[in-house]
Amino acid sequence: MSDHIVDLLADIEDPDTIEKLLELSDSVDFTSDQTEPSNPSTLHELYERYLSRRHDRSPATRSQYRRTIPSFIKFAEDRDIKMPAGISTELVDAYIDDLQREYDADATILTYTTNVRGWLCWLNKRGQCPDDVYTILDKDELGLSPRARDEAIPADEAISILEQLDRQRCGSFKHALLELLWNSGIRIGGAHSLDVRDFDPTNREIRLRHRPKKGTRLKNGNDNENAAGDGERNVTLSTSAVEAIEHYIDCSRPSVTDDFDRxxxxxxxxxxxxRSTLRRRVYEATSCRWGNDSDNGACDENCDPDSNVCTYSYYPHAIRRGSIVHHLSGGLRPSIASERFDVSIQTLRKHYDPRTKRRRKEDRSEAVRNAWNK
Structure with missing residues (x-):
């Protein structure tokens, strides 16, 4: 018998009460500390915990979380909902209505709803909210159709745009950037990380380096330069890409340094x-002004990626994907493509190579025939 029970019984004189307490002690553990349960976490506290569990995400992704998810929390708190138990489909629907009133672009609304959906799904896994509050944030359920296209840009369209840029905006920011992205297939973060010294026209290459302590990162960056998949590599460029970048450096690039004196x-x-400026230049470069439908003049070269993306514009990832498909269709082996584009062979085949089985067979057959003729 615990000291706690002994002390309790010592203060009681009624025998019947003592007997009942002794019977009760057989089924109740009086030795444990009987403390009140901790207060349930608020929406804001759960958001902070969610953010703390995502240190492996890139700074850009975490920045996007900070920009979008708190807007939903504030929307809920303005309606006196501070705990996850108060989240309902009615609240989420009202939030969607509010986004549609504030933003015209489906792309912007999709950014907010995608991030909030991910957070609500995380809460659901912890029993904090029901399934239906995040499933209604599905892109198709919302009927969202971002105007910038995210499919692979066709090779003939990319080449046509580059030819027109070469004629009318040779050496401009957007011309050099699109030539680089199309030829190298690097991510927009890779382009953001480049310094002038990383461009080597003599050897016709760019050098991608992970420099987190100096303000830039690569997606698969690793402080250990010997670690596999760290994203650091030298990428060979075509003559047209080298010439466009050289012209841009000589004629258009402002003579400036960044906060790290780079x-x-x-x-x-x-x-x-x-990165947002780079994305905006891609939207401009692939707009109807520079594409096959350039005669309609619908784009004024001032496309705003947050509110007025041209119908014909492509996301930067569509340029990367189109570049990879173009290289694979040209006979580049997946093993080499994997190294050039910093992507696993499995991911390469699953996400970046939309060729049909028949097309793949034809490409293999053509590569074999080319090998016979050498």
């Missing part, structure tokens, strides 16, 4: 061009 390759008068 000379960014893609720069504005304020320093290193941000």
């Amino acid at each position: 000379e960014p390759l893609f720069a504005t008068q304020y320093g290193r061009a941000t």
Whole structure:
């Protein structure tokens, strides 16, 4: 018998009460500390925990979380909902209505709803909210159709755009950037990380380096330079890409440094061009003004990626995907493509190679015939 029970019984004089307590002690553990359960976490606290569990995400992704998810939390708190138990489909539907009133672009609404959906799904796995509150944030359920296209840009369209840029905007920021992205297939983060010294026209290559302590990162960056898949590599460029970048450096690039005293390759008068600036240049370069439908004049070269993306524009990832498909269709072996584009062979085949089985067979047959003729 515990000291706790002994002390309790010592203060009781009624024998019947003592007997009942002794019977009760057989089924109740009086030795454990009987403390009140901790207060349930608020929406804001759960968001902070969610963010702390995602240190492996890139700074850009975490920044996007901070920009989008708190807007939903504030929307809920303005309606006196501070705990996850108060999240309902009615609240989520009202939030969607609010986003549609504030933003015109489906792409922007999709960014907010995708991130909030991910957070609500995380809460659901912990029993904090029901399934239906996040399933209604599905892209198709919302009927969202972002105007910038995310499929692979066809090779003939990319080449046509580059030819027109070469004629009318030779050596411009957007011309050099699109030539680089199409030829190298690098990610927009890779282009953002480049310094002027990383461009080597003599050897016709760019050098991608992971420099987190100096303001830029690669997606698969690793501080151990010997670690596999760290994203660091030298990428060979075509003559047209080298010439476009050289012309851009000589004629268009402002003579500036960034906050780390580095000379960014893609720069504005304020320093290193941000990822959003690079994306905006891709939207402009692939708009109807430079594409096959350039005669309709619908784009004024001032496309805003947050509110007025041209119907004909492509996302940067569509340029990367189109470049990879173009290289694979040209006979580049998957093993080499994997190294050039910093992507696993499995991912390469699953996500970046939309060729049909018949097309793949034809490409293999053509590569074999070319090998016979050598």
